[in-house]
Every structure is written in structure tokens, then in C-alpha cells.
Amino acid sequence: MSQAANPEVQGKLARMGCAPLVDAMRRVHSHRAHMLALTSPTPDRPLFGPAATIAFMPYRDDLPESKTDFASHFYRAVGKHPAGRVLVLSSGGHPQVSHGGGTKLSRLANHGMSGVLTDGRLRDFDQLRESGIAAWCSGEATRWGGDTIMPYAADITVEVGGVCVTPGDFIYADASGAVVIPAHSLSRVLDEAAAIDAEDARFTQTIRDEKLPS
Template identity: 60%
Template sequence: MSSHDDADYAARAARLGCATLVDAMGRVHSHRAHILALSSPDPSRTLFGPAVTIAYLPYRDDLPQAGIGFGELFDQAVGDDPAGKVLVLSSGGYPDISHGGGTKLSRVKRHKLAGVLADGRLRDFAQLRDHGFASWCRGEATRWGGDVVMPYAAGVAVEVAGVCITPGDYVFADAAGAVVIPQAGLERVFQEAAKVEAEDAESVARLLDERPPR
């Protein structure tokens, strides 16, 4: 899919909102696809794009992955065409621990990703806000978390708040929450979302026109 197509879908998603897209997903798929409301350095910024993933695990000093570092896995995850992608970080079982901050995630700005969805906390909200991309996470952290969780693998399926996200799935997040849409069904879900929006508008108009009982 071209960057122009992604920009069009991003604009449509921002207008429709997360709840409408979740309703549409429920009509097309039976699996859980919604994530409850998250925290952001700038909640006015919506996030949309295809997922690239890094799986976290609890830290162990005896595993070779303990010495790999975030940067190497980031490069593996984003590949040769990172612009517009959404970096998804799993929790590694510790959603209340920092999984990154303004320094580490400056790579997101440099490579022009759409932003970050983290199933953990992030540090340096002011710096992340200044970077200009959208960040959604479990809240702000103050302490480094590298002695509790470690990035373990890139480009694999991850679990975020009970939702399975595979590389290439489309992620949308706003102040209401987040939704994960399989790439192959993206247009169908958006078509259903337009129907949901029209049906809701019709229902509101009908309810507003109802006469109160005598």
C-alpha cells in the first residue's frame, strides 16, 4: 500500500474515531481487536499505520538477547521502508515499567515513523511531545526499566492488552483507545465503519424527533 493510501486511511480513521472502527471490526471479525484508553504526551495526536513490532520479555542476564540492545532490534523491525509505520512494543509482563523514552525513541523521529504504541510506560513525555510523532502507552515513567524488561525479538507477533498484533496489521489510536485491523481487511472494515457512522446518525436523528409520551 502506498504512503498516499495510508494518509487517506489515516484521515478517514481520525474522522471516524476508534469506537466506530471497533464496531466495524466486530462486524467483520470475531476476535478481540480493541485496546482500552491509553495515555499520551499529546492526546490530540491520533496514530495510524502498519505495525512493526518488538517483543519484550522479563530481563535475564544469561540470555544472548540481553546484549543485543534496542537499536539493533529497532533496525530489524522497521526494515528499509520505515516511514509511516507504527512501532509496537509489548509489555514483557511488566506494563508499569518504562519501555523507552525520549532518547531511545528519537529513532522514531529520525526514521519518520508515524509513532509508538507501547504496552508499557514511556519516559520523558515532554521530549516525546517535542519529537512530533504520536505516542500512546500505559502512562509516564520516571525510572529506567532495562533491568526489569528487555527487547527480545523483532518482527514477530506480539500481545498488547490482550490483543494479538502481527507485523503489517494496521493500528489506530486516539483518546478513546486503540484498534488493530488486519491489513487484508482494511478497506472492508472502513466500509463497515462508514455504515456504522450513517446508522448511528440516523438513530440519533430519529431519537431527537421522537415525541414524548403524553
């Protein structure tokens, strides 16, 4: 069983939250790995799994990519084993525009994916809430965004929320923010995060036992 599918790992992550993972990444790597808090139709539903990426770009009607639909990019991104993966959508410079909605993203639930992360907006929060996936984005949109941005490439390295995301990187997101963990570092980062969480618990007890100065 992979780390992503392991209920024990997922339970530990949910109990720790994002902050210890971000601190652990700072100890293991020197690059930026965190995103500030995003919005979700289900803010109590954390997101965890390996990334499958789609890069969006500003719409241009003269490029062949403008004729390629979202479904083609989606299936190229997720490959033959989509279950448990996180669909990561780069905003293409338009974080206030819708990058998908309940109908288009119903494919995620159909294929057992964990959810979606984007620094753009999403539509149809009610549908996304009922779908069972975790969805984290810059906010809810009401207007279709296909005349402003277009899916341009799939299964490539993308920039999301100021962070470099490569296919296969592990994504964790909750109400406090998100973190991107290189797949080869996952075990080390999880161990480091658990140690940080234990350190924090000890510090909290020490502070609780402090006496007022005499």
C-alpha cells in the same frame, strides 16, 4: 499511495474515532481486536499505520538477548521502509515499567514513522510531545526499565493489551482506545466503519426528533 499514507483516509479515521472501527472489526472478524484507553503526551494526536513489532521479556543476564541493544531490534523490526509505520512494543509482563523514552524513540521521527504503541510505560513525555510522533502507552515513567525488561525479538507476532498483533497489521489509536486491523481486511473494515458511522448519525437524528409521550 498506501491507505496509511492517504491523508483522506487519515482524515476520515480522525473524524470517526476508534469506536466505529472496533464495531466494524466485530462484524468482520470474531477475535478480540480492541484495547482500552491508553495514555499519551499528545491525546489529541491519533496514531495510524502498519505495525512493526518488538517483543520485550523479563530481563535475564545469562541470555545472549540481554546483550543486544534496542537499536538492533528497532532496525530489524522496521526493515527498509519505516516511514508511516507504528512501532508496537509488548510489555513482557511488566506494564508499569519504562519501555523507552524520548532519546531512544527519537529514531521514529528520524525515519518518518507514525508513532509508538505499547502496553508498557514510556519516559520523557515532553520530548515525545515535541518529536511530532504519536505515542500511546500505559502511562509515564520516570525510572529506566532496562534492569527489569529487555527487548527480546523483533518482527514477530506479539501480545499487546490482550490483543494479538502481527507485523503489518494496521493500528489505530486515539483517546478512547486502540484497535488492531489485519492488513488484508483494512479496506473492508474502513468501509464497514464508515457505514456504522453513517448509521449512528441517522439514529442520532431519529432520537433528536423523538417526541415526549403524550
